[in-house]
Amino acid sequence: MTWQEELRKLDEELAAGNLTADEYRARRDRVLSMAVSTGDQSQAAAQPAQPQAPSTAADTQIIAPVSPPAQPDQQAGSAEATQVVSAADAAGAERTQVVPQWQQQQQQQHPNSPSGGFPQPMQQPPYAQHSPAGGFAQPMQQQQQNPWGAPQQDASPPWGGSEFPPLAPPSNNADWISQGPESFQTQPSSGKGKKIAFAVVAVLVVAGLGFGVWALFIKDGGTGSAPPVAQSSSPQPPPAPTVKPLPEPPAPKPEPGDNSSALVTPAGTTRAGGGEFDMDKLESAKYLPTTVIEKAKSGGMTEGLLKTTKDGDVTLGLFALEMPNAQAAAAVAAEYGNAEQEGGLTVNRNLSLHGVPVYSAADSTQQVYRAVYVLYNRVIIIDSFGPSKDATLSSFKTLLTAQVQKAPPTERTNN
Template identity: 45%
Template sequence: MSWQEELRKLDEELASGRLSADDYRVRRDQVLSSAVAHGEDPNAAAETQQQQVSQPQETPQPEQQTPDDEGQSADSTQVIAPLDPSAERTQTVPPWQAQHAQQAQQMQQPHQAPYAQQQPPMPQAGGYQQGPASPAGGFQQPGPASPAGGFQQPGPASPAGGFQQQGYPQQQQQFPPQHQQPPQQPWNGGQPDQAPPWGGGDFPPLGPPGGPDWGASQGPEGFEDGQRKSGKGKIFAIIGAVVVLAGIAVGAYLLWGTGDDNADPRNPPSSQQQNPPASSQPVEDPLPIGEISGQPEEHSEVKTFADVPGLTYLNDQEVESYERADPGDTKFTVYRDGQGATAVILLTKVGDKGAASDEVSSLAGIQTNNGAESVTEGVPDGVLVTAFEDGAQYRAHYLSGDVLVRVEAVSENGLEAARAYFDDALEAQLNVLPVDG
């Protein structure tokens, strides 16, 4: 069977609906490609075919079967195998792309492309019968898409003029003469259609991929303008905040940083004086005084034992006894309970602890030599206590480390009142400066 007969058979199968439009184009391209490969002249055959189809077409009559065909049943099939191995590589073209491709190729000149790339031209009078132009979505083709080799076709051979398509007005189509040119690219190497499935006449054409007009503004580029505006606003806000903070810092420096220019440099402000670093523990008082009831009278003028003789509190013998113990720092405090009782606390730091221990006994002996009586009842060990009954007065001397302690109490209300206030003061002092064992 020649390639012209194969083309006519394909037209008949397409007209009868046994072959889909996609399969028709694929198999037609295969036939044309095989004809070119075998060196046949498709142009001459095309002119012959044009003369045949230009004659008045009559109603096709079914051909009579030859004796060779009588042995075959009406259901005999014919399988057309691919003539070129490259023809098996098919390209699926959606209906909407096929329509656009066919319309674009119909506008081209007949000699503008090789047979492998041309689509059927615009219908002309006297050509093959053809149905109306397919809609944008393409006609629905019954049955699955045929394979590369085609389905086996049942039924008798179709007439030379082909079957008329049912339900469509008859139109004739003919192929103009074609001028063969050397193929420049594969039969399926057409330019890809960039139009989207939803495109068409209602939408503008898309630009080339990567161009400025390609696609719509999507993704991050849709927000670029807003982000640029937002970025400028943030920059201005940051600059404004920095300016405000700088103004506050300058104002604070001018207000508090310069200080008083007229201040006496010999008496700098207390804020400029360097305070000693605070210790984690409070500094202990080397001469502590216990919590004694009454109103205290601190004599801050007494710093050392050299300040004590000026108080006229000790007699000459007592001063001499203190001086033999190498006295140093001294604290002198008086308490009054508001009921006629008075307590006196004298604390002296000594440099010679051995001599100070002897001077405790010497001070107690000075009291007894002046008319006082020694008191031992209710007195802690190591503490020497004397009492003057006429003056309602009690005195105690003891040594606590390197501190010589003297506690005295006197009351206007008699000896018992003096003893009560004395016991309270002595107990409070023993709590902070206990007697040496």
Template identity: 30%
Template sequence: MTWQEELQKLDLELASGRISADDYRQRRDEVLAGSTSAPPQPQQQAPFAAPFRWQAMPPQQQAPNPDATQVVSTGQAAPNPDATQVVNTQKAGDSERTQFVRPVSGPEPQQGGWQSGPSAPPPWVGGDGGFGPMGGSTPGWIAQGPETFDDAGKSSGKGRIFAIVGVVLVLALIGGGIWWFTTQSGGGGNGGETTAQTTTQTTSTKPKPKDDLDIVALPGSQEDQSGIKTFEDIVAQKLLTEEENAVYATGGATKARVAVSKLPNGDVIQVITVQLTDATAATTAREALAALQTKFNMKTYTGGTIPEDVSAHQIDVEGDKKGSARAHYVHKSTLVRLQVAGKDQAAISKDFDSVLAAQLEFLPSGS
């Protein structure tokens, strides 16, 4: 076996990982030491034109290095495209200089920055980044020696591990997203039925009284009674009889408020609130006014249900004479008077019950 074949065998063993880099160097030096007298082997001319290769720098631009290794890419076909052929290119007095010839197979690269000949270097040339100058005669990314095989194997193994971990993470995220959306949108233990839970917050839209004299909003067409603010204004407007005015005055009437509304059916609603001295005075006035209603030929109200602390009376409709329903009750120190008048007894009772219930809810009876 020639020394070239022995070197080629060493290259194959190193590439396959059967020997280490240190063993490779030691055995290579032994083969080269025993081949100093062997004549150089003539190279066969490649049947095809030489493919692209990076041009080596002129020898005069680099300092001579007896230990340098020159790597030249040729187009010669070899039995093994991955094999590295070593030929002796030593000169007299240079026993350590060797030349590595790497077979190159496959078509020449086309577009994308690859050009043959001493044209402009590719765009990524400009900084070695730790790999050596790509435009040099021995590019660092080629002439790294046998350590290159070890580093490449380690890098590729790490790359595969990172790729597997990344795929596992992506699958875990996708599975978690599917679980989240399915559990949130339904799909529980009810046979796949979707259960929606809705929290409803109830907000009361009913108006609240501004004070103890406030009157609930009446239905129908409102009349402007904003000018009445005291009991003296009620007396001036002659809204009550003389006897009724005397009862209010005895109770110490001060502030007052009036609301009047006409309904589409012709019924007229009137609500009067008057502030008296206190709850006792208001209760006494309510009882006195109830006695006056009987004196006015009004009878006890027979329409809807009336609370015990509310006195209610009525006058029935007779011919063209209007009928009415009237109530008095006490809210704290306020005496409330409510009346509905009209020409239809059923309509009067219906409207009276409705307005009285609303006013009682707005200003409840009691002290």
């Protein structure tokens, strides 16, 4: 098998994808090296030995410029042209190089051509011709129009075949400019959408102005009278509820000397169980809610007094809890209000006074009204309950008014 056939076989295997690009280049260089070695031996045997002048490696090699291409009548006598090399160059490491005529034309047209020259178009080089340094052109490939060393080179991978386009299409196809990475980039908007949007906005503005002119001057017969002001369709927020201020009790009076002088005597018949008590008796009798008793104990209650009567079917009660100071008394009064609300009673603003909150509750069997306030360092509690609403409410109002008149509150924190 000749080296041309081996090259053709390598090209077929590369096109079929049986070889990688590296394997193809390695095997092609090996075949070309063998072909060059064979051509050198045959040429050396055909040429007689020539005397060589002694020379050194430091001598300057001068190569004469390539002669211009010969005319057609001059080309008829010889198929090849010989480059003239000076005698000093002949003594060096290189010899006269036989260059084909078509290669001289390529060198004149392309001064930057590779050292190995360009492949001979449309024909295979003869056996005896030396292989150029860059190798022979690959047959049956696109490189006949794009020889080695040209700017455009087919670097398509061997696995491309017909399924993938070549990386460097032919030079006569201008569509290659649109291929490559830039073809995948997003093209900038032409601005048609913005122009359409501006046009729509302009039309709407003009239509609005025309409608305004018609509504002002044409609709009412050209009188030019201003249209009535349109009422806002959005709902107005409701006005803030006005809270009626609580009635003011009488002004504070001097501090009473003891618990008995701080309380009035309720109407009705005295009930058993009343009188003075200390902390131990308060805990055992459980006159008040548990949380209130605990707050009074932690606050340091010293002594207390209970006045209780029976006014018909209504039971009335008055408590005075003496504390070390006004702050402790205020804490017990606040805890009493919390305990009543947790027990189901609600604040009754219709009966409350400034500084005297009233709590009430009603069910089918019992009516309850209670009040609490601070008198200096004492906690005053007013209690009323009975089966009849009218009787219970009437007795409570009477007792509340009498107690506040006798000893008005000194702490007025509720509003």
